[in-house]
Amino acid sequence: MHKETLNARRLLCPLPVIRTQDKVKQLKAGDQLEVICTDPGVMQDIPAWCRINGHKVLETTSRNHEYIIILEVGA
Amino acid sequence: MSKQRKAVALISGGLDSMLAAKTVMEQGVHVEGINFFTGFCVEGHTHAIREKDKAKPKRNNSLWVAEQLGIKLHIVDVIEEYKNVLINPKHGYGSHMNPCLDCKIFMVNKAKQWIVENDFDFIITGEVIGQRPMSQSKSKMPIVAKQSGADDLLLRPLCAKNLPLTLPELEGWVDREKLHDITGRSRKPQMAMAEQFGFDDYAQPAGGCCFLTDKYYSAKLVDLWKSQGSKDYELDDVMLLKVGRHIRPQANFKLIVAREEGEGRFLHGYKKDFISMNCSSHPGPLVLLDGSPSAEDLYLAARITARYSQGRDAEQVDIIVANPDGSERTLQVKPLKKEEMLKEWHI
Numbered sequence A: 001m002h003k004e005t006l007n008a009r010r011l012l013c014p015l016p017v018i019r020t021q022d023k024v025k026q027l028k029a030g031d032q033l034e035v036i037c038t039d040p041g042v043m044q045d046i047p048a049w050c051r052i053n054g055h056k057v058l059e060t061t062s063r064n065h066e067y068i069i070i071l072e073v074g075a
Numbered sequence B: 001m002s003k004q005r006k007a008v009a010l011i012s013g014g015l016d017s018m019l020a021a022k023t024v025m026e027q028g029v030h031v032e033g034i035n036f037f038t039g040f041c042v043e044g045h046t047h048a049i050r051e052k053d054k055a056k057p058k059r060n061n062s063l064w065v066a067e068q069l070g071i072k073l074h075i076v077d078v079i080e081e082y083k084n085v086l087i088n089p090k091h092g093y094g095s096h097m098n099p100c101l102d103c104k105i106f107m108v109n110k111a112k113q114w115i116v117e118n119d120f121d122f123i124i125t126g127e128v129i130g131q132r133p134m135s136q137s138k139s140k141m142p143i144v145a146k147q148s149g150a151d152d153l154l155l156r157p158l159c160a161k162n163l164p165l166t167l168p169e170l171e172g173w174v175d176r177e178k179l180h181d182i183t184g185r186s187r188k189p190q191m192a193m194a195e196q197f198g199f200d201d202y203a204q205p206a207g208g209c210c211f212l213t214d215k216y217y218s219a220k221l222v223d224l225w226k227s228q229g230s231k232d233y234e235l236d237d238v239m240l241l242k243v244g245r246h247i248r249p250q251a252n253f254k255l256i257v258a259r260e261e262g263e264g265r266f267l268h269g270y271k272k273d274f275i276s277m278n279c280s281s282h283p284g285p286l287v288l289l290d291g292s293p294s295a296e297d298l299y300l301a302a303r304i305t306a307r308y309s310q311g312r313d314a315e316q317v318d319i320i321v322a323n324p325d326g327s328e329r330t331l332q333v334k335p336l337k338k339e340e341m342l343k344e345w346h347i
């Protein structure tokens, strides 16, 4: 399993979603992506984007005004 | 068995595009959504910035629509390419800085490129004849189809019966009889359809899908172009126009004053790019200075910053002036009086 991190700090929605989408395109099913953001809107938008496109959110956390989402790329 | 046809629907997050996509899905066509991010979209952004909007978590309506429809959504960053649409609109602007007709042509053209690359058959939009005076009049519909290069691959299911036949209808990929003939500004037919499909809680944006239809936002954009002497912008400029109070006491600089904590936090992220000010003797907002203020201008800016602090009635307040490199100094100033704050400074 391959894991990558995406720095989406300072971007406002929907840009973190767009960057996530573009990164996921380069990954394979089963790979994991950790997205680090500062816009709290991602806590809604990235999980919604994952549900629509068949990816799985493994973890969401927030600390010190940062929001971190780990997702697993679907088939 | 005949091949299942595939269509891409332009999804704005509003009701019309949702109904248009649903109408075609009902006919057995495989539909996926596409949404273009120009940098001016109402979705996200200021809602994410301003504290007061946090009580109701803000959803992204395009994602919400796609989820309700059970379709994939492709969000495309068109920030760079959109500049040419906004800066040089062939068909001009609407009532504010909204180049709606050129914008539609641009988006349908992008969708056309997308269907070619992704082996889809046609394009769907939620346009309704007569809904918006400039870009959705009956005479403008063929302009969008033609100038975008989509021609008869562009289907508008909500008003298709009032328009010439398109390829999906001619080829029998969709049944024209099951499409609609909605015209005008009344929202009743759409609301009835929404009810029939069981859609509720859909978004009803008041002024359209982007900030360019907003009078105040447009004024700030025009001011930006005038002050820099050219019609150009970067994404950060566009973002900053959405945030704070913008005050231009002189042609060479303006102040961006945070209106509340959320905006202050957002503007804080730009301290490395701008001179910033804040009051240290009293509570007050963070202020960014855009432009090239002289030493004298800094003094005026500090007095304005003081005016927005809780020390506005004090004889003297301390204002910290921070440079982008982090170096700081403190100015002691007398806050500007209410009558000294000229109305025309407010952009």
Ligand code: SF4
Pocket (backbone or CB within 6 Å): B098, B099, B100, B101, B103, B104, B208, B209, B210, B211, B212, B213
């Ligand atoms: S309102 Fe904005 S996004 Fe919508 S068509 Fe007009 S310019 Fe384009």
